Amino acid sequence: MDIKYPNGKKFERKELPKQAPVNKPKIETYGNRGMTLEEYLNDTNQFYRERKIAVIHKKPTPVQIVQVDYPKRSAAVIKEAYFKLASTTDYNGVYNGKYIDFEAKETKSPTSFPLKNFHQHQISHMKEVMAQGGICFVILMFTKYDEVFFLEAKHLLAFWERMMNGGRKSITKQEIEQNGHLISLGFQPRIDYIKILDALNLC
Helix, strand or coil: CCCECCCCCECCCCCCCCCCCCCCCCCCCCCCCCCCHHHHHHHHHHHHHHCCCCEEEECCCCEEEEEEEEEECCEEEEEEEEECCCCCCCEEEEECCEEEEEEEEEECCCCEEEHHHCCHHHHHHHHHHHHCCCEEEEEEEECCCCEEEEEEHHHHHHHHHHHHCCCCCEEEHHHHHHHCEEECCCCCCCCCHHHHHHHCCCC
16 A cells, blocks of 8 residues: 655655664673683682782792893893793692692593692692691682582692502592582682681681
C-alpha cells in the first residue's frame, strides 16, 4: 500500500545508516585476568605490607652485566648478562616476629607436581632455614584448576628424599592434598597464606 503525505508527495522509506556495533566493556574478573602465581603473590604481599600484617618481599636475582650498548646518551641497553650465583627461594621476610622463607612454583600438569621444578641448592637452603628456626614452605599452583596449595617444607623434603632414593620424580596431586592445605583464592588478599600459618600455629 502506498502512503502519501498531506501535500500529496509519496512517502519513501529511508534506510538508516548502519551503526558500528558497540563493544560492551569487558568485566574483568580474577578468573580471566590470566595472572601468574608470582603476580598473585606480589599483590598479596603488598596487601600485607600496606596493612602492617607482614613484610615479605620477592628476592632479587643477582645478575652480572657483561655488555651494555648506549644507542642514546640517556638510554642503555643490556646486551649480555648472566646470573652471578644460584638463587635460593623466591620470597622471604618477617611475620609476627618469625623469619618467613618460601618458594612458589606452578605446573600445567593436572595430576602431579614435578620435583624437577626444584633444585638441590633450594632444598639445601630450606634445610638451613629450618635448622635456624625459620618458617619454610612452598606454594604450589595447579594452573589447570586454578588451585593453590600451601605445603610445609618438611613434606617437600620427604618427597625429595624419596626421589633421591630411587622413588617417583614427582608429588602426586593426591599427596599434596593430603599433606598440604588448599588456599582458597580471594580478592584481597588474593592468596592468603598468612591464614594458613595462623591455622597451623607456625608463627
